[in-house]
Amino acid sequence: MTKDTDTPAKERLRDADRSQGAIFSAARDEFAEHGLGGARMERIAERAGLNKRLIYYYFEDKERLFQAVLEQAYMQIREQERQLDLLALEPATAIRRLVEFTWTYYLDNPHFLTLLNSANLHKARHLQQSQRARELNSPLIATLGEVLERGRRAGSFRGGVDPLQLYISIAGLAYFYLSNNHTLSAIFGRDLMAPKARNERLSHMCDVIMGYVLRS
Numbered sequence: 183m184t185k186d187t188d189t190p191a192k193e194r195l196r197d198a199d200r201s202q203g204a205i206f207s208a209a210r211d212e213f214a215e216h217g218l219g220g221a222r223m224e225r226i227a228e229r230a231g232l233n234k235r236l237i238y239y240y241f242e243d244k245e246r247l248f249q250a251v252l253e254q255a256y257m258q259i260r261e262q263e264r265q266l267d268l269l270a271l272e273p274a275t276a277i278r279r280l281v282e283f284t285w286t287y288y289l290d291n292p293h294f295l296t297l298l299n300s301a302n303l304h305k306a307r308h309l310q311q312s313q314r315a316r317e318l319n320s321p322l323i324a325t326l327g328e329v330l331e332r333g334r335r336a337g338s339f340r341g342g343v344d345p346l347q348l349y350i351s352i353a354g355l356a357y358f359y360l361s362n363n364h365t366l367s368a369i370f371g372r373d374l375m376a377p378k379a380r381n382e383r384l385s386h387m388c389d390v391i392m393g394y395v396l397r398s
Contacts, residue, residue, distance in 0.1 A: 201230075201232060201236060201240070202240055204230040204231065204232060205226070205230050205232065205236075205237055205240065205241075205247075206250070206251060206254055207229075207230070208226045208227075208229035208230035209221075209226050209230075209247050209248075209250075209251050210251050210254075210255070210293055210297070211229060211293065212225055212226045212229060213248055213251055213296075213297060213300060214292075214293035214296040214297055214300075215296075217296075217299075217300040217303065218244070218245075218248050218300050218301075218303075218304055219303075221244065221248075223237060223238075223244055223247075226247075245308065248300075248308055249308040249309075249311065249312055251297065252297060252301055252308055252309060252312070252315065253312055253314050253315055253318070255293075255294055255297050256315055256318045256319060257318055259287060259291075259294065260318045260319065260321070260322060262283070262287065263280070263283065263322055264321075264322075266279055266280065266283055268280060268325055268326070268329055269325060269328060269329065273329050273330070273332050273333030273336065273338060273339060274333065274338060274339075274392065274395075274396065276329045277329065277333075277391060277392065277395055278388055278391075278392060280326070280352060281352055281384075281387050281388050281391050281392075282384065282388070284352050284353060284356050285356045285383070285384050285387060288356045288357065288360050289360065289380070292360070295357060295360060295361055298357075299361065322349065323345050323346050323349060324345075326345040326348065326349055327345035330343050330345055330348070330395065333395065337397065338396060338397060339395050339396060339397060340394075340395065340396070340397045340398075343394075343395055348391070348394075348395070351390075351391065351394075352387070352391055355387045355390065355391070356387065359374070359383055363375050
């Protein structure tokens with residue numbers, strides 16, 4: 183009897199999960215393509231193949247949906263970073279692995295960069311209101327700090343490296359290049375997204391970051 187009564191409830195939960203998954207995917211693409219200002223709930227509903235009223239049922243308005251999409255975007259990148267298991271690696275290998283991962287993730291997920299562009303355009307007010315976003319990002323900095331301290335104690339890393347500043351530098355080296363590749367390619371007359379150029383950029387990023395953290 184219990185099994186029979188539980189089945190409809192479980193099915194409703196599965197339907198809700200599928201609906202919310204479709205909404206997140208559609209909203210991510212809409213916000214990445216049009217930004218928060220240009221995004222339309224009607225198009226999100228059409229992309230998701232759902233009634234617009236269902237979106238409002240789960241999310242109060244477009245602002246709340248955008249915040250939820252940003253939170254999910256951070257959750258996804260932080261989860262993949264966690265799977266790198268940096269603390270199990272030798273410190274120098276861990277830092278290089280993080281640089282390589284960040285570059286590859288940004289390349290494979292261009293929507294992440296455009297979502298960040300839109301969030302910054304609106305002065306990150308959606309992230310400032312999100313306790314979840316702060317909770318998602320803090321463990322990475324703590325892990326990076328531990329990697330740096332292990333390297334310092336082993337004598338391979340210089341001391342006094344701020345893990346937050348280091349992560350910002352890693353992200354910035356990849357983010358600026360990819361977000362501005364069209365203008366940079368145009369003004370310097372080089373295809374900065376050609377395979378050779380991408381490989382050269384990653385090599386340069388690793389050299390810059392490792393040159394900073396390693397004890398000379």
